[in-house]
Every structure is written in structure tokens, then in C-alpha cells.
Amino acid sequence: MMELIDTYWLYFLVGQYPKGPLGGLALTLVLASLGLLLALPLGLLLGLARVSPRAWLRRSVSGLVFVVRGTPLLMVVFWAYFFLPVITGQKTDQFSTMLAALVLFDAAYLAEIVRAGLLALPQGQMQAARSLGMSYGQAMRLVLLPQALRHMLPSLVNQFISTIKETSLGTIIGLTEVSHIATQINVQVMVKPLQVYGALALSYFVLCFGLSRLAYALEARLTTRQASGG
Amino acid sequence: MPHLDFQLLLHGEYRDWLLGGFFFSLQLTALTLLLALPLALVIAILRLAPSRLANALGFAYVEGVRSIPLLVHMLFWYFGAPELLPEGLRIWLYEGNVEAMAAVAALTTYTAAYMAEDIRSGLRAVPAAQMDAARALGFTFLSSLRLVILPQALRITVPPLISQTLNLWKNTSIATVIGVAELMYQAQRVETASFRGFETFAVVTAGYLGISLLITGLAVLFQRRYPVRVGSS
Numbered sequence: 001m002m003e004l005i006d007t008y009w010l011y012f013l014v015g016q017y018p019k020g021p022l023g024g025l026a027l028t029l030v031l032a033s034l035g036l037l038l039a040l041p042l043g044l045l046l047g048l049a050r051v052s053p054r055a056w057l058r059r060s061v062s063g064l065v066f067v068v069r070g071t072p073l074l075m076v077v078f079w080a081y082f083f084l085p086v087i088t089g090q091k092t093d094q095f096s097t098m099l100a101a102l103v104l105f106d107a108a109y110l111a112e113i114v115r116a117g118l119l120a121l122p123q124g125q126m127q128a129a130r131s132l133g134m135s136y137g138q139a140m141r142l143v144l145l146p147q148a149l150r151h152m153l154p155s156l157v158n159q160f161i162s163t164i165k166e167t168s169l170g171t172i173i174g175l176t177e178v179s180h181i182a183t184q185i186n187v188q189v190m191v192k193p194l195q196v197y198g199a200l201a202l203s204y205f206v207l208c209f210g211l212s213r214l215a216y217a218l219e220a221r222l223t224t225r226q227a228s229g230g
Numbered sequence: 231m232p233h234l235d236f237q238l239l240l241h242g243e244y245r246d247w248l249l250g251g252f253f254f255s256l257q258l259t260a261l262t263l264l265l266a267l268p269l270a271l272v273i274a275i276l277r278l279a280p281s282r283l284a285n286a287l288g289f290a291y292v293e294g295v296r297s298i299p300l301l302v303h304m305l306f307w308y309f310g311a312p313e314l315l316p317e318g319l320r321i322w323l324y325e326g327n328v329e330a331m332a333a334v335a336a337l338t339t340y341t342a343a344y345m346a347e348d349i350r351s352g353l354r355a356v357p358a359a360q361m362d363a364a365r366a367l368g369f370t371f372l373s374s375l376r377l378v379i380l381p382q383a384l385r386i387t388v389p390p391l392i393s394q395t396l397n398l399w400k401n402t403s404i405a406t407v408i409g410v411a412e413l414m415y416q417a418q419r420v421e422t423a424s425f426r427g428f429e430t431f432a433v434v435t436a437g438y439l440g441i442s443l444l445i446t447g448l449a450v451l452f453q454r455r456y457p458v459r460v461g462s463s
Contacts, residue, residue, distance in 0.1 A: 070396075070442030072403035074414055075435055082427045165299035172301075172407055179301060186309060193309035201298045201306060208297035 001195050008185050012199070015176050023176035025203060031095070031177060032164040035102035036156075042107035047114025048140065061111070068108035074169055077101040081173055094175040098167065106163055113155045117148035151222065157215035161208045168204075178203060236429050244420045248430075251416030252437050258330070258402045258412060262337040263395060269338065270345035277350050280371060288346070295343035300404050303336035308408040311335070333405035333412075341398050345391055352387030353379055385456050392449040399441055413437060 015023015022030070049061035068076065080101040084092040092100075121144055129139035171180040182200040186193050239245060277288035295303075308329065312320050323331065356379050364374035403414040417434040421427050 066446075067439065070400075070439045070446070071435055072400040072414065072438060074403045074406070075431070075438060078417070078431055079435075082431060161297075168299040168301040169404070179299070179305070183305065194311075194313045197302065197306045197310045201302050204299060204302060205294060205297045209293055212293070212297065 001192075004185075004189065004192060004195055005199070011185065012178065012181055012203075015181060021176065023178075024181045025178045027095075027175075028164065028167050028177045029207075031098060031102070031167045031170065031175075032160065035099055035106055035167070036160050036163050038099070039103045039106035039110055042103065043110025044114055046107055046111035047118070050111055050115040051118050053136070065108045065111050068105060069112075073101065073105050073166055074172065076105050077169055077173060080104075094170065094173050097173060098170040098175050102163060102166060105166070106159065109159060109162070110156075113152055113159065114148070117152040117155075118144060120151065121147055154215045154219040154222070157211055157218060161211050161215075164208060164211075165204070234429060235426065236433070238424060238426060239420065239429055239433055244424060244430075247416045247420055248413070248433060248437075251411060251413035254410075255399070255402045255412040255414075256441070258333060258337065258405065258410070259395070259399050261334055262341055262398055262402075265334070265338045266341040266345055266398075267391075269342040270349055273342060273346035274349035274353060275372075275375065277346070278353060292343045292346055295339055300336065300340050300401055301407055303340050304333060304404060304408050307335045308332035329405075329408050329410045332408055333402075333410045337398065337401060337405070340401070341394065344397070345394050348390040348394060349383075349387050352383040352390070355386050356382045385458050388456070389449050389453055392445060392452065396442055396445045399445060400438065403438070 011024065013024050014026045015021065017023065017026070046061055046065060049057050050065065052058045052061075077098065080097045081092075084097055084100060125143055125147070126139055129143040130136070134142065167177050168179040170177045171183065174180070179200060182196055186196045189196060239248065273288050273291055276284045277292070279285065279288075311332070312323055312328070315323065353375075360378055360382070361374055364378040365371070369377065402412050405412050406415040406418065409415065413434055417430055421430045424430065
């Protein structure tokens with residue numbers, strides 16, 4: 001086991017970087033962070049559309065969200081793999097393909113988090129803001145969203161955990177993130193699959209378990225702040 | 231947009247591949263559900279049992295399994311786990327459909343961790359006084375669970391369990407990574423053979439969405455038929 005770590009730790013962490021493209025655990029983290037970051041504005045817009053008073057907007061976005069949530073992520077990845085070159089007119093690399101799929105997929109899930117966050121607020125908030133003369137947009141931006149976003153923080157951390165786990169699907173389209181690297185190490189070493197995949201599982205565990213503790217801590221802090229009226 | 235030709239996929243060999251994959255995905259879902267539900271119930275009970283050791287075991291299972299991507303579970307069960315078995319058993323395993331067995335093992339352990347959490351929150355939603363009252367009447371912990379708590383918790387627990395079944399249905403697609411001949415695997419196979427990517431993915435997406443719609447409908451139906459009784463205690 002020590003020999004395995006000694007030989008491959010750098011490859012596992014960053015792939016062939018700096019001699020080649022960035023890979024490994026670093027790529028997993030970059031992809032997950034970028035995916036969630038880019039999905040946030042889109043998810044916010046979709047979430048707002050889900051509670052919009054305009055029925056056509058609400059219905060069409062609800063339909064879109066249902067379709068994305070009813071489809072496996074892998075299917076979305078294949079669509080992106082197939083469609084992005086048609087739209088952009090040039091060959092798309094695996095990173096952009098996976099990123100596009102993650103952004104669309106995460107946005108649909110974030111939309112539900114935003115919607116739930118907004119619906120959890122008392123109705124009086126919107127009514128009070130409107131009767132003070134604010135427009136719907138102003139009431140949303142200045143009164144409802146700031147409150148809803150704060151409550152969504154633990155859910156966002158949980159979504160980040162899901163995103164990290166989702167990046168592992170990149171291995172199926174040949175993206176050199178950490179699962180792909182582990183598979184390659186396994187092919188090279190041949191005789192130690194248990195140790196190689198054990199190490200891979202442990203890496204994900206440390207990352208995701210750490211983050212889930214963070215989500216719990218955030219939730220606990222929110223509850224105490226609410227209890228003390230702050 | 232190039233000319234679309236769905237006819238090619240709806241007849242002959244390609245249709246058989248896709249249909250075979252579709253039914254195999256359904257079988258994977260059903261078998262996993264059958265195995266995961268009892269396992270989830272045991273884990274949920276471990277997490278609520280009046281024993282520190284049992285609680286810790288349940289917690290470790292749920293957090294450990296949920297923190298690792300399903301794809302890694304699949305790789306582990308397919309490449310790693312057979313190494314742990316004695317020689318004879320391993321040979322027997324490789325003579326059978328080892329891919330499918332690894333996929334069912336991975337899906338079962340993964341799904342059970344999520345379902346255990348749903349069952350646990352359902353059990354906790356039943357007021358604590360119910361357990362106290364049952365225990366005071368002389369029931370053991372397990373009989374109180376079985377006769378008093380579980381029947382009440384079921385109404386709360388079934389809708390989230392149905393939505394976990396939806397996740398399970400979507401998750402079967404990941405089994406393609408270890409070469410299980412389910413729907414996503416057959417989609418890739420047909421796409422490679424026919425060069426009809428758009429049509430293939432459209433048909434397969436419709437297949438996934440159809441079952442998703444069915445499962446969602448089931449959840450709505452259940453909630454309408456058996457609404458949660460507020461303050462039923």
C-alpha cells in the first residue's frame with residue numbers, strides 16, 4: 001500500500017499536470033466548484049420563474065425542471081456530448097461537455113431549492129413589501145430573496161456535495177478526473193484493485209463527509225440565530 | 231437539423247437491443263428495491279435503537295455510503311470486492327453475470343443508505359410519547375416499533391421512499407460503467423452501430439422519462455389516497 005501511494009500520489013492529485021492537462025482530485029474540485037458557481041445564477045432564475053405570477057412562464061419552466069429531474073445525469077451528459085459540437089460548430093472537449101451537463105442538471109435542482117426557500121417565507125412578507133409601494137421585482141430582490149438565500153445555505157453545501165459526486169460520471173466520457181485516474185492506476189498496477197479503489201473511496205469520503213459536517217454546523221447556527229430572534 | 235429517421239430504431243435488431251436494455255433496467259430497479267428496503271429498515275432501526283453502539287454503526291453506514299459516488303461503489307464491487315472472496319466462490323461468480331451482481335450490490339448498499347434516512351425521519355415524526363406509552367405497557371423496543379410506531383410512520387415514509395425509487399431508476403444508468411447491459415449501455419451500443427445519435431438518445435430519454443412520470447404519478451396518488459394525518463396521536 002505504501003509503495004502504491006509513493007508512486008502514484010501526485011498523479012492521483014493533479015493528473016499529468018504540469019507536463020499535461022490538469023487532472024485527478026484537483027480537476028474534480030475545479031469542475032465541481034465551477035459547475036455549482038455557474039449553475040447558481042441559472043438556478044436562481046429558474047427558481048424565480050417557478051414561483052412567478054405569470055402562468056406561462058411558471059408552467060414552461062416547471063416542465064423543463066421536471067424533464068431534467070426525471071432524466072439520469074448520464075443522459076444529460078450524452079446529450080451535451082452530442083449536441084454541443086452541433087451548436088458551437090467546433091469540437092468540444094470533455095471538460096466543457098461535463099461542465100455544461102453539470103450546470104444544466106444542477107440548475108434544475110437549485111431551482112427547487114430556491115423555490116422551497118421562497119415558499120417557506122410567510123406570505124405577509126410579499127404583501128407587506130407590495131403595500132409599501134415596492135414593485136414585484138423590488139420586493140423579491142430587497143425583501144424575499146435575502147431572507148430565503150440565508151436559509152438555503154445548508155442546502156447549497158449539500159448540493160455542492162452532490163456535484164462533487166456527480167463529477168465522477170466524467171470518467172465515462174474520458175475526462176481525467178479522480179475516478180478516471182484511479183481506473184488508470186488500477187490498469188497499470190493490475191493486482192491491487194481493492195487498495196486503489198479503497199483509496200479513491202476514502203478521498204471522496206473525506207471531502208464529502210467534511211462538507212456535510214459543515215452543512216450541519218451551518219444549519220445549527222441558523223436555528224440558534226432564529227431562536228434568538230436574530 | 232439533419233433528416234430524422236426513427237423507423238430504423240423501432241424495428242429489427244436495434245429495437246430489440248433498446249427494449250432489452252429497458253427491461254433489464256426495470257429488473258435492476260425491482261431487484262434492488264426488494265433488497266434495499268429491508269436493509270434500510272434495519273439501518274434506520276439501528277440509528278434509533280437505545281444503544282450507543284448500534285447508533286454509531288448506523289451513522290457510520292449512512293454517512294460512509296452517502297459520501298462516496300455511486301460510480302465508485304460500482305467500480306469497487308466490480309473490481310475490488312471479488313478479491314475478498316475465497317477462490318471457489320470467485321470462480322463461480324465470474325461464470326455468472328458478475329457485472330449485474332456487482333451493480334445490484336452497489337445499487338442496494340447505496341439506495342439503502344438514503345432510504346434508511348427517510349425511514350428514520352418518518353419514525354421520528356411519530357410523537358415520542360407513543361414509544362414511551364408502548365414501553366410503559368410492557369412492549370419491548372422492537373415490538374413497540376412493529377406494532378405501534380411503524381404503522382403510523384408508514385404514511386409519512388412512503389412518499390419519500392417513492393421518490394428514492396425514482397432516484398434508483400435513474401441511478402441504474404450508471405451501471406453502464408461496468409458493462410451491465412441496461413438501457414444506457416444499449417443506447418451507446420445502438421448509437422455506435424447506427425450513427426443515429428439524436429434518434430437513439432431521444433427514444434432512450436423518453437423511456438427514462440416515461441418511468442419517471444409513472445413513479446411521480448404514483449407518489450401523487452398515494453398522497454391523495456393516504457394523506458398524512460396531522461395530530462393523529
